[in-house]
Each structure stands twice: as C-alpha cells, then as structure tokens.
Amino acid sequence: MKTVVIGLNHKTADVELREKLAFNGQKLEDGIRQIRELPEIRETVIVSTCNRVEIYLRVKDVKKAFEAVKDFFVRFFEIKREALDNALYLYHDMEAVRHIFRVSSSLDSMVVGEPQILGQLKDAFEFALERKTTGVLLNRLLKKSISVAKRVRTETKIAENAVSISFAAVELAKKIFADLSEKTFMLLGAGEMAELAAKHMINNGVKDIIIANRTYETGCNLAKEFKGRAIRFDDYIDELAHADILICSTGAQNYVLMKGQMQKVMKERKNRPVFLIDISVPRNIDPGINDLDNVYLYDIDDLQGTVDTNILERQKEARKADDIIEKEVETFKKWLSSLDTVPTVVALREKAEAIKKEELEKLLNRLPEIGEKEKKAIEGMAGSIINKLIHAPTVALREDSEDRDIMIAVIKRLYGLNGEDDDEK
Amino acid sequence: MEVILFELALTFYFAATIVCVLELFKGTSTTSRIMFSLVVIGFALHTANIIARYVLSGHIPIANLHEASSFFAWCIVLLFFYLEYRYKPGLLGSFIMPVVFVLMLSSSMLPRKIEPLSPVLQSCWLGIHTVLAFIGDAAFAMAFGIGIMYLIQEHYVKSKHIRGLFRKLPSLQMLDDINYRLITIGFPFLTLAIITGALWAESAWGSYWRWDPKEVWSLITWFIYASVLHVRLTAGWRGKRAAILSVIGFCAVLFTFFGVNLLGKGLHLF
Numbered sequence: 102m103k104t105v106v107i108g109l110n111h112k113t114a115d116v117e118l119r120e121k122l123a124f125n126g127q128k129l130e131d132g133i134r135q136i137r138e139l140p141e142i143r144e145t146v147i148v149s150t151c152n153r154v155e156i157y158l159r160v161k162d163v164k165k166a167f168e169a170v171k172d173f174f175v176r177f178f179e180i181k182r183e184a185l186d187n188a189l190y191l192y193h194d195m196e197a198v199r200h201i202f203r204v205s206s207s208l209d210s211m212v213v214g215e216p217q218i219l220g221q222l223k224d225a226f227e228f229a230l231e232r233k234t235t236g237v238l239l240n241r242l243l244k245k246s247i248s249v250a251k252r253v254r255t256e257t258k259i260a261e262n263a264v265s266i267s268f269a270a271v272e273l274a275k276k277i278f279a280d281l282s283e284k285t286f287m288l289l290g291a292g293e294m295a296e297l298a299a300k301h302m303i304n305n306g307v308k309d310i311i312i313a314n315r316t317y318e319t320g321c322n323l324a325k326e327f328k329g330r331a332i333r334f335d336d337y338i339d340e341l342a343h344a345d346i347l348i349c350s351t352g353a354q355n356y357v358l359m360k361g362q363m364q365k366v367m368k369e370r371k372n373r374p375v376f377l378i379d380i381s382v383p384r385n386i387d388p389g390i391n392d393l394d395n396v397y398l399y400d401i402d403d404l405q406g407t408v409d410t411n412i413l414e415r416q417k418e419a420r421k422a423d424d425i426i427e428k429e430v431e432t433f434k435k436w437l438s439s440l441d442t443v444p445t446v447v448a449l450r451e452k453a454e455a456i457k458k459e460e461l462e463k464l465l466n467r468l469p470e471i472g473e474k475e476k477k478a479i480e481g482m483a484g485s486i487i488n489k490l491i492h493a494p495t496v497a498l499r500e501d502s503e504d505r506d507i508m509i510a511v512i513k514r515l516y517g518l519n520g521e522d523d524d525e526k
Numbered sequence: 527m528e529v530i531l532f533e534l535a536l537t538f539y540f541a542a543t544i545v546c547v548l549e550l551f552k553g554t555s556t557t558s559r560i561m562f563s564l565v566v567i568g569f570a571l572h573t574a575n576i577i578a579r580y581v582l583s584g585h586i587p588i589a590n591l592h593e594a595s596s597f598f599a600w601c602i603v604l605l606f607f608y609l610e611y612r613y614k615p616g617l618l619g620s621f622i623m624p625v626v627f628v629l630m631l632s633s634s635m636l637p638r639k640i641e642p643l644s645p646v647l648q649s650c651w652l653g654i655h656t657v658l659a660f661i662g663d664a665a666f667a668m669a670f671g672i673g674i675m676y677l678i679q680e681h682y683v684k685s686k687h688i689r690g691l692f693r694k695l696p697s698l699q700m701l702d703d704i705n706y707r708l709i710t711i712g713f714p715f716l717t718l719a720i721i722t723g724a725l726w727a728e729s730a731w732g733s734y735w736r737w738d739p740k741e742v743w744s745l746i747t748w749f750i751y752a753s754v755l756h757v758r759l760t761a762g763w764r765g766k767r768a769a770i771l772s773v774i775g776f777c778a779v780l781f782t783f784f785g786v787n788l789l790g791k792g793l794h795l796f
Contacts, residue, residue, distance in 0.1 A: 273688075276682075278699045410689055
C-alpha cells in the first residue's frame with residue numbers, strides 16, 4: 102500500500118484557482134464520498150483551507166490514483182485539465198509522510214509557524230473519521246502528524262515571535278509593561294491597520310480604552326465597538342497623560358504630537374513610561390520624541406523591522422523543526438514496514454494450523470481405538486512441531502532489517518503463501 | 527568539616543554561574559531548572575558552613591573579611607530566592623550568580639582562620655550591626671544587578687534592536703519595580719546599621735561618631751540611596767535614571783566594603 106498526497110497550495114496555485122478548487126460545505130461532503138468510491142483509492146482525507154487544497158490517500162498504484170484524482174477534479178469542479186498541470190503536486194510514500202508532517206507543523210504555511218493549520222488539519226481528519234473514509238494507515242498518519250506538530254511547537258521557537266505588525270506592537274508593549282491589564286490604551290485616528298492593532302491590544306487585556314477621532318461620531322462608533330470611551334480630538338493631549346499605550350493613525354500631513362508637548366505630558370505623568378505607536382504615513386508623531394526618557398516611540402518601519410527579524414528567526418527555527426520531522430518520518434517508516442510483515446506472519450501461522458488440523462484428522466480417523474489421553478498427547482506434539490517450525494521465520498520477519506521486503510517475498514515463496522493481496526487485509 | 531562545606535558550596539555556585547552564563551546564549555527551561563537546583567544545593571551547603579563556623583567560634587561568623595564576604599554572598603542568594611519566588615524575572619541568575627561567585631571566590635582566598643574576637647568586638651552589637659548591614663548591602667547588590675538588566679533591556683527597546691537577550695529579559699516595568707522594591711528594603715537596613723553602629727561605638731569607645739573611613743563611606747552610600755528614593759518620589763526619576771543611580775550606589779557599597787578595608791586605616795579593619 103502507498104501513501105499519497107495530491108494537492109496545491111499558495112506556492113503552486115493563485116487565489117483564483119484555489120478558490121475554484123475549494124471543498125466547502127456540501128462540496129466537501131460530496132467530494133470525500135466520490136473520491137473514496139474511486140476504484141484506485143482505499144482511504145482518504147481532504148484538507149481544504151484558503152491556502153491549500155490537499156488530498157491524502159492510501160492507494161495501490163500511485164500513477165493510476167493521480168490520474169483518477171485529476172479526472173475527478175476536472176469533473177467535480179468543472180475546470181480544464183490544463184489548469185491543473187502546473188498547480189498540482191504529487192508526493193508518495195515517505196515524501197508524502199514528510200509533507201503531511203511539514204504541513205501540520207506549519208512549515209509549509211504562508212506564514213511559517215502560524216497556528217491555525219493544525220486546527221484545520223484536525224477538523225479535516227475528524228470529518229473523514231465520521232464519514233469512515235480512513236483506515237489504519239491514514240488514521241495512524243494523521244494522529245502522528247498532530248503529535249509531531251505539538252512536538253515541533255514545544256521543542257522549537259517556531260511560533261514564538263510576532264510576525265505581523267499588530268502582534269509585534271503587543272509583544273513590545275509586554276516588554277515595556279509588566280501587566281497590560283492595568284494599562285490605559287488610546288487610539289488616535291482610525292484606519293484598518295490601526296483598528297487591527299487596537300483589537301490585539303484590547304484582546305491582550307488593557308484596562309481602559311480611549312478613542313479620539315477627528316469626526317466625533319466615528320469615534321463614538323469605534324468606542325462602542327471596542328467598549329471604550331470617545332473623546333473630542335482636540336482633547337487628546339490632555340488625555341494622553343492617562344494613556345500608557347497610544348496607537349496613532351490620522352490622515353494628517355504633519356506631526357500632530359510635538360516633542361515639547363510630549364515633554365509636558367511626561368511631566369504630568371511623573372515620567373511613567375509610555376509606548377507610542379505611530380502607524381500613519383506620513384508620520385504623525387515627531388520622531389525626536391523617542392529621545393525623551395521613558396518614552397518609546399515606534400513608527401511603522403520600526404515595527405516592520407522587528408517583524409523582519411522575527412521572520413528570520415522563525416526560518417532558523419524551521420530548520421530545527423525539519424530535523425525533528427526527519428526523525429519522525431524515520432519512525433513512521435519503521436512502523437509502516439512492520440505493518441507489511443503482519444499479513445505474512447498471519448498467513449504463515451494459518452497455513453501451519455491448517456496443515457496440523459488436516460493431518461490430525463487423518464491420523465485420528467485411522468486410530469479410533471485410542472483414548473482421550475493419547476489424543477491430547479498427539480495434538481500437543483503436532484502443535485509444538487508447527488510452533489517450532491514457524492518460530493524462526495516469524496522472528497526473522499519481525500526483525501527490523503534492511504532486507505525485510507526480500508525476506509517477505511522469500512518466505513511467501515518458500516511456504517507457498519502467494520495469491521493474497523495484502524491490501525485487502 | 528566547615529572547610530569542606532565551604533569548598534563544596536563554592537563549587538556548586540561555580541557550576542551554577544557557568545550554567546547562568548550559558549543561559550544567556552542558549553537558555554531553555556531545563557537550563558534554568560538545573561541552575562536553580564545548583565544554587566539551592568550550594569546555598570544549603572553554604573548555610574551549613576556558616577552554622578558550623580558559628581558553633582566552632584561561638585559568635586556570629588562575620589568577624590573577618592573571609593567570613594564577611596561569605597556572609598554577604600549568603601544574603602544575596604537569600605534575596606535571589608525571594609525575587610525568584612515573588613517576580614520570577616527571567617535571567618536574574620545570570621546577572622546575580624557571577625557576583626555571588628566572585629564574592630565567594632575572594633572569600634576563599636582570604637585568611638580563614640577562626641581567631642578569638644578582640645575585646646572590642648565582643649558585644650551583642652556585633653551580630654545585630656553586621657547582619658543589618660549585610661542584608662542592606664545584599665539588597666543593594668541585587669538592585670545593581672537588576673539595574674544592569676534594566677539598562678540592557680532599555681537599550682534594546684529604545685534602539686529598536688529586537689534581538690539577543692530582549693526576549694529573555696523581563697519587562698522594563700518589572701525590572702523598575704524590583705529595583706525600587708530592593709532599594710526600599712536596603713535603605714532602612716542601611717539606616718539601622720548606621721544607627722546600631724553608632725550605638726555600639728558609643729558603648730565601646732564612648733562616642734557615637736568618629737569619622738572613621740568606613741563610617742564616612744557608609745554615610746556617603748546612605749546619601750546616595752536617600753537621593754535615589756527622594757528624586758524618584760518627587761521628580762519621577764524612574765526607569766533609566768533610577769537604574770543608573772542604583773549602579774552608582776552599589777559602587778559606593780563595594781568601596782565601603784572592600785576599599786576601606788584594603789586601602790584605609792580605621793576601626794573597622796578586621
């Protein structure tokens with residue numbers, strides 16, 4: 102049996118194609134059933150997220166399965182076959198195992214280390230389990246991929262550092278303040294990025310939220326959304342004395358906060374530290390303010406700079422993660438090949454038992470006069486002869502050796518165990 | 527016996543210091559646990575050593591420079607446990623254990639003989655005065671380590687170089703809080719040490735204050751820390767300035783402790 106991954110992701114297919122091939126809602130329900138019913142396929146799991154569509158399979162013949170799945174895509178999503186040519190990738194056997202481990206550990210993600218993919222993978226697995234489209238191989242593989250992902254998360258720092266501007270701002274705030282839950286946060290202005298950063302700050306538990314907007318009504322609406330307090334824009338400098346964290350994003354073409362003003366604010370604050378985040382372009386806060394003691398001013402480039410270093414660090418950690426995955430792939434390989442020997446061991450024992458039964462019957466029919474005691478003794482002897490005979494080959498099969506495949510073939514041949522399809526077991 | 531205890535304690539502190547320095551470069555939760563256990567074992571041996579010396583000599587073992595350095599280090603480790611328990615600041619050990627080790631090492635190189643106390647020192651004040659002084663000094667030593675940590679972290683945040691120790695060091699606010707807390711511990715102890723010292727001087731020599739170098743330097747130290755607290759409360763000198771002042775203050779402490787003994791002449795010479 103062979104493990105196969107057929108799929109496409111953000112690296113091989115553009116958004117348009119990914120959207121077309123997404124399995125959502127009813128499509129997933131129908132898709133997984135139809136794929137499972139293809140004659141080439143034994144087990145299947147479908148993972149469909151906005152960055153990837155992947156199908157995990159157990160098949161007998163890789164090439165046939167690939168063609169069958171391609172045909173299925175063309176039919177199911179009504180697209181041209183050519184569109185798939187460059188987008189689809191195919192991994193089989195250990196390559197496939199490695200790929201699934203890398204996906205679950207978020208090494209294959211657009212943002213390396215992002216945590217969502219593991220949850221999405223778990224959901225996909227559960228969905229397949231409920232529909233009974235998986236079997237011994239994919240069950241084991243998917244469970245393993247979840248535990249590998251957890252191992253990577255705890256043993257490397259792959260998910261530790263912020264890789265988005267708004268998270269970077271929160272991370273910095275936590276290195277300036279010991280406890281955000283006693284801090285006051287002020288949002289000056291509005292804008293998509295500013296609001297996102299504000300949301301992250303608020304999710305991290307700041308105590309009070311002050312919103313200042315040039316249009317007071319907009320401010321009030323935002324205040325409602327964030328459960329904060331709206332103030333008039335012109336009052337913000339007075340209020341700044343109470344705010345520990347400020348995110349500033351106004352459309353102003355010049356500085357709205359000058360060094361002299363900030364000096365006054367700091368006096369009023371008794372020098373309690375303040376974290377200013379200026380994500381407006383052009384900048385709204387006089388950069389000279391960063392020279393003041395206990396004032397930490399970051400503009401959008403500074404934040405981007407920290408994000409860049411974090412991304413570099415994640416890449417370093419990703420290399421460590423790959424080493425872990427390599428070891429796990431090895432372990433999985435061993436398990437897989439031990440699985441190969443199971444049917445042969447069973448067949449060998451069955452064959453021996455059959456011979457024993459047949460010969461005993463023959464003998465006992467010819468000797469009707471013997472008593473129970475003698476009968477038992479003969480049966481016992483027959484049992485120990487077959488046990489001793491199949492003991493050595495069984496041990497040899499179970500041994501974890503390089504030439505296990507040859508061993509299986511030889512034993513099948515020697516004992517005449519052919520004709521059975523392992524996959525059906 | 528007490529010699530073996532001392533050497534063992536020194537060895538464990540040494541091992542802990544090595545682990546602490548390693549932690550700066552390649553720290554995991556395992557290295558911090560190893561470091562902490564090493565310090566705990568070292569501290570237990572150290573405590574046993576101090577008790578053994580007390581039993582042998584019959585007085586509190588702070589009568590010569592060897593014993594004083596050793597006791598100083600002991601107080602610092604005690605405070606280290608307190609801070610670890612109360613705040614759990616990352617990397618504190620890396621900044622404190624080297625200080626402990628240097629104190630213990632210098633202690634190990636000083637004459638260790640237990641000699642009978644000179645008559646002047648035979649007083650209940652010996653224990654009270656010296657213990658107060660050393661607890662105060664230990665708090666200042668700690669504030670020094672924390673101050674250095676603050677200055678490093680502040681540099682990272684201010685210069686926007688988010689790398690190196692930035693992630694492992696605690697937040698600026700926590701460091702500043704601990705620094706302030708330590709000085710509010712150290713200052714009353716120093717004050718009491720000076721007062722008990724004056725009382726002792728009165729009973730031993732008949733005058734409260736004799737402008738002995740140690741007394742003068744203690745007073746200078748006292749003024750430095752008094753001003754640290756004063757400007758913090760009145761002018762809001764917190765953060766960086768408070769950290770710098772606590773570094774300067776500790777230099778005065780060190781000079782009072784070693785400098786005066788080694789260079790000067792006076793009543794406090796051991």
